[in-house]
Amino acid sequence: MAREWESVIGLEVHLQLNTGTKVWCGCSADYDNSPINTHTCPICLGHPGALPKLNEKVVEYAIKAALALNCDVNKVSRFDRKNYFYPDLTKGYQITQFDHPYAEHGHIDVTLKSGKERKVGITKIQIEEDTGKSMHAGDESFINYNRASMPLIEIVSEPDMRSSEEAYEYLNLLKDAIKYTEISDVSMELGSLRCDANISVRPKGEEKFGTRVEVKNLNSFKAVARAIDYEIGRQIETIEEGGSIDQETRLWDDEVQVTRVMRSKEEAMDYRFFPEPDLVRLVISDEQIEAIRETMPESKVDKMARFARDYKLSTTDAAILCEEMELADYYEAAVKASNNPKTTANWIMTEVLRVLKEENKDITEFSITSEDLGEIIKLIDGGKISSKIAKKLFEIKLTDERTPAEIVEAEGMAQVADTGAIEAMVDEVLANNPKLIEDYKEADEGRKPRVMKGLMGQVMKASKGKANPTIVTELLIKKLS
Ligand SMILES: [Zn+2]
Incomplete structure (x- = not known):
């Protein structure tokens, strides 16, 4: 053997x-x-x-x-x-x-x-x-x-x-x-x-x-x-x-x-x-030794554990955000501005890291400050803009000096929360899509959400992405039942 x-x-x-x-x-x-x-x-x-x-x-x-x-x-x-x-x-x-x-x-x-x-x-x-x-x-x-x-x-x-x-x-x-x-x-x-x-x-x-x-x-x-x-x-x-x-x-x-x-x-x-x-x-x-110990930054292992615990992130996400100390700092500053740890983490891991990779830069050279990223997320959470419009706003902000709120204002990107205006759009979409209404009525409970999503998409398109999705959904449900 x-x-x-x-x-x-x-x-x-x-x-x-x-x-x-x-x-x-x-x-x-x-x-x-x-x-x-x-x-x-x-x-x-x-x-x-x-x-x-x-x-x-x-x-x-x-x-x-x-x-x-x-x-x-x-x-x-x-x-x-x-x-x-x-x-x-x-x-x-x-x-x-x-x-x-x-x-x-x-x-x-x-x-x-x-x-x-x-x-x-x-x-x-x-x-x-x-x-x-x-x-x-x-x-x-x-x-x-x-x-x-x-x-x-x-x-x-x-x-x-x-x-x-x-x-x-x-x-x-x-x-x-x-x-x-x-x-x-x-x-x-x-x-x-x-x-x-x-x-x-x-x-x-x-x-x-x-x-x-x-x-x-x-x-x-x-x-x-x-x-x-x-x-x-x-x-x-x-x-x-x-x-x-x-x-x-x-x-x-x-x-x-x-x-x-x-x-x-x-x-x-x-x-x-x-x-x-x-x-x-x-x-x-x-x-x-003690004086130097006091100047020591939090270790990566400790920071990852704290991010996972305090911001309720997965260990994988915490590891990505803590990969560089500067990125971790950026994240924490952005969370302070957005007050939304989960969404902020997602934005950094998808949008921010994507741009950095494309531009071959590190976070210290990134053109959008942590405060501005936090503000963009706050605009979504406050119902001012949709997530889709937020992506557009993010792209503009990469090369624009104005604050996110100023851009939203100047470019007319604010979400339409006026029920009357949205209702008019919903009515128009329903009038133009009798087949989808038929479809919805005949669909079983499992398929209904899919048809609804199709109608939602039409209304959002009509509003150029600016209609408040919650109001659109509510109106559609009301009118279809
Ligand atoms: Zn020498």
């Missing part, structure tokens, strides 16, 4: 902090949009004798990340030197945190599609610096040091995940949690979020971990999931064929969908960590 296997996955996530300046010097952190090697100084170029000074904002942002990921912030932590040679690392070492990181013992609660839940532990978060960037063109190589000493945090998970789906969900939740704190762009595309995966397999029921393989070069969350699935399959197959797994680093090739050896254990580096002599220990006070 074939053995049953269990996979063990841990993730290391690097996040760039958008603090504006680098971690040890005052150089601009706008490394990608500037001419190469323009944001450098003796400190981030690693000149001998140049002394690093810790950026206060980096500490603040790092604490925000720790709080967002349910970590304990250590009152005292230390920086260490990780020694290795790399052309884009001029100092010959990277300043990082090793065995005394600033944050530990966090977790992310992952819920899978099956409803199964798993608490994934976060071992530690450390503050460190980025390297420069090498570029290769044919036989020549170039180095851009704009990125050298960009502030990073590395978030190391416990080996708690058991499938690619869990890893994928973990990454999404981590991204959401950080995005709401606004400390990082969290974009894999832009390189502000990078992920490496540690993967091993073991026979089910076994306590001891199998030999783990580190996979790098993962450029999307989907690639992380695919690489994990590939690696699990490769490792099980190797063992079942009588082979063994080597502790090594492999690179994911997204085009061919395989992992390949990058370096084996024999080539593994000994980094000779030792305490960084140029920096004092990092001391963080309770007051500092």
Whole structure:
């Protein structure tokens, strides 16, 4: 009988902090949009004798990340030197945190599609610096040091995940949690979020971990999931064929969908960590942590729960509205103006998101303010305009400076609630449609509403969509019975 296997996955996530300046010097952190090697100084170029000074904002942002990921912030932590040679690392070492990181013992609660839940532990978060960037063109190589000493945090998970789906969900939740704190762009595309995966397999029921393989070069969350699935399959197959797994680093090739050896254990580096002599220990006070905790925005998870509870929305709708913090803010401001949470949610999810998609904009660039959207909904609820006319009003408002009420007034869009005027239209429609009246009288109870809808449609058409539908229905029922 074939053995049953269990996979063990841990993730290391690097996040760039958008603090504006680098971690040890005052150089601009706008490394990608500037001419190469323009944001450098003796400190981030690693000149001998140049002394690093810790950026206060980096500490603040790092604490925000720790709080967002349910970590304990250590009152005292230390920086260490990780020694290795790399052309884009001029100092010959990277300043990082090793065995005394600033944050530990966090977790992310992952819920899978099956409803199964798993608490994934976060071992530690450390503050460190980025390297420069090498570029290769044919036989020549170039180095851009704009990125050298960009502030990073590395978030190391416990080996708690058991499938690619869990890893994928973990990454999404981590991204959401950080995005709401606004400390990082969290974009894999832009390189502000990078992920490496540690993967091993073991026979089910076994306590001891199998030999783990580190996979790098993962450029999307989907690639992380695919690489994990590939690696699990490769490792099980190797063992079942009588082979063994080597502790090594492999690179994911997204085009061919395989992992390949990058370096084996024999080539593994000994980094000779030792305490960084140029920096004092990092001391963080309770007051500092509490002050930062107070500035933390409501988390996405909490906001979604509150939207579902207070505005009586489905979890799916709450998730859509909370996808971006700015969209959630827009929704809440619109609800304040409309006093109708459900209809406001529907308008945003259909009309507003449709326009944003068409125009390739985000909500902060949207031309209709939350107050104006709320007013449009209020005009519907107050019987001033029909929903159909409201769609027209919305389209006009996209490029019109006037208030929704002013447009309704000026364009003659107000709903006709004058019973006498509507009655005249109903009479005319009935006079022109004797066959529909016959139809209605002969129809059984199940079909009657359908015929009624047809007559309704005729009256609404005659009124150019402006007749109050409630009055139309009442009149039709009265006249047909
Ligand atoms: Zn610098």
